[in-house]
Amino acid sequence: MGSAANHLTNSPLHLQWPGGPLSGTMQLPASKSESNRALIIQALAGSGQLDNLSDANDTQLMQRLLAAEDSAELNAEDAGTVMRFLTAYLAMSGRQTVLTGTARMQERPIGVLVEALRQLGARIDYLGQAGYPPLRLRGRTPQPADTDDQPVTLQVRGDISSQYISALLMIGPLLPHGLRLRLTGKVGSRPYLHMTLALMRHFGAQARDLGVIFDVRPQPYHPADYTIEADWSAASYAYALVALALPGSTLWLPGLRRHSWQGDQAIVGIMEQLGVQTEFREDGIKLTQGPVATALNHDFTDCPDLAQTVAVVAAALQVPANFTGLESLRIKETDRIAALQTELAKLGGKLTDAGEGRFVVSASDFEVNGQTVATYHDHRMAMAFAPLALRGPLTIESPVVVRKSFPQFWQQLSQLGFQLAERN
Numbered sequence: 001m002g003s004a005a006n007h008l009t010n011s012p013l014h015l016q017w018p019g020g021p022l023s024g025t026m027q028l029p030a031s032k033s034e035s036n037r038a039l040i041i042q043a044l045a046g047s048g049q050l051d052n053l054s055d056a057n058d059t060q061l062m063q064r065l066l067a068a069e070d071s072a073e074l075n076a077e078d079a080g081t082v083m084r085f086l087t088a089y090l091a092m093s094g095r096q097t098v099l100t101g102t103a104r105m106q107e108r109p110i111g112v113l114v115e116a117l118r119q120l121g122a123r124i125d126y127l128g129q130a131g132y133p134p135l136r137l138r139g140r141t142p143q144p145a146d147t148d149d150q151p152v153t154l155q156v157r158g159d160i161s162s163q164y165i166s167a168l169l170m171i172g173p174l175l176p177h178g179l180r181l182r183l184t185g186k187v188g189s190r191p192y193l194h195m196t197l198a199l200m201r202h203f204g205a206q207a208r209d210l211g212v213i214f215d216v217r218p219q220p221y222h223p224a225d226y227t228i229e230a231d232w233s234a235a236s237y238a239y240a241l242v243a244l245a246l247p248g249s250t251l252w253l254p255g256l257r258r259h260s261w262q263g264d265q266a267i268v269g270i271m272e273q274l275g276v277q278t279e280f281r282e283d284g285i286k287l288t289q290g291p292v293a294t295a296l297n298h299d300f301t302d303c304p305d306l307a308q309t310v311a312v313v314a315a316a317l318q319v320p321a322n323f324t325g326l327e328s329l330r331i332k333e334t335d336r337i338a339a340l341q342t343e344l345a346k347l348g349g350k351l352t353d354a355g356e357g358r359f360v361v362s363a364s365d366f367e368v369n370g371q372t373v374a375t376y377h378d379h380r381m382a383m384a385f386a387p388l389a390l391r392g393p394l395t396i397e398s399p400v401v402v403r404k405s406f407p408q409f410w411q412q413l414s415q416l417g418f419q420l421a422e423r424n
């Protein structure tokens with residue numbers, strides 16, 4: 001399918017729902033988080049078959065850069081996992097290269113990871129602002145710790161991005177005596193750390209969460225096969241569709257598992273309160289409608305990527321909501337708090353900073369009537385707002401942004417019956 005049919009362009013995309021309940025199947029992409037971990041671990045483990053790798057740009061990019069790892073410069077674009085996981089992988093293998101990314105990536109911090117890798121002997125320079133990409137990797141000097149028989153213990157902040165910790169964990173089995181990470185601060189996105197450990201163990205490593213300490217033994221990976229699960233973060237947009245659609249709407253989502261390694265499966269419980277029921281079947285889940293709660297409270301510390309979807313649905317359904325754990329949203333593809341505030345306001349919704357980490361979602365006259373939603377180079381802005389087209393005509397700017405995690409997103413909406421037209 002070419003990019004024109006998928007609307008992977010910068011022309012604003014006009015969305016309209018012809019009316020009536022929604023039903024059908026949404027084919028989800030594979031999890032980019034699982035895919036990108038499996039690719040790094042496979043590169044360290046040797047052969048083994050990875051099935052259902054994501055077609056997301058973040059994963060295609062990881063594959064391309066791993067295949068080109070001897071290049072003088074590698075561009076991780078806007079992919080956080082690619083930037084962070086490759087930094088650790090390449091630094092530990094002593095590569096000399098430059099790792100860069102988009103202008104936004106150059107504003108996303110990486111100092112915690114670089115500092116930890118330096119303690120493991122990696123020689124890394126900042127080519128721009130200290131603490132941010134681009135980075136020059138200049139090989140690795142073996143550290144005295146390599147000759148002790150104790151694992152290296154590093155203290156790592158857990159309150160900026162869990163991706164630094166995942167990146168370090170995955171190289172742990174290669175260190176002569178393993179690695180111990182002592183996490184400090186409020187640890188965000190912890191389920192992503194457990195996904196990392198689960199995949200590492202699948203490929204033969206010994207790695208455990210001991211609470212404050214994560215412990216990786218110096219046991220090498222072995223090759224294994226793995227089939228990537230469908231993406232629960234992407235599933236959140238299907239939940240939003242069912243929450244916003246007329247009574248009697250249903251959706252079938254193949255490829256999601258009851259026992260998932262993805263923390264964004266938390267969408268099941270959150271959306272139950274916003275009127276979506278989940279039925280697990282052997283090969284996927286069926287979404288149907290149910291009662292809507294009168295209010296919603298949720299802490300997004302463990303599942304930051306769901307916050308935009310849930311904020312938009314709560315505002316549209318006029319369910320007053322209290323959110324906490326949104327700290328990391330300001331350093332993602334855009335400042336997601338600011339982006340949500342601006343775009344919800346166009347529709348009559350509000351995201352108010354109530355202080356001490358609490359945000360309130362509210363809406364008085366929420367109406368979708370032809371507004372244009374800006375996307376700020378953020379796939380999740382496009383996909384979180386698009387389901388509102390069930391409530392009225394809507395235009396999404398720069399629909400191409402979805403390619404980061406869900407390149408078939410617009411095609412899937414079209415197959416469900418949405419009318420899509422590019423505006424120039």
Ligand SMILES: O=C(O)C1=C[C@@H](OP(=O)(O)O)[C@@H](O)[C@H](O)C1
Pocket residue numbers: 032033034080081160161162163166188189192304305328
């Ligand atoms: O490890 C991962 O695959 C991810 C971790 C999370 O980032 P943070 O740890 O920076 O919150 C999440 O937001 C991102 O989309 C994917």
Ligand SMILES: C=C(OP(=O)(O)O)C(=O)O
Pocket residue numbers: 078079080081082305332333380405
């Ligand atoms: C934050 C995200 O990705 P990353 O940090 O990997 O760029 C995301 O996909 O929402």
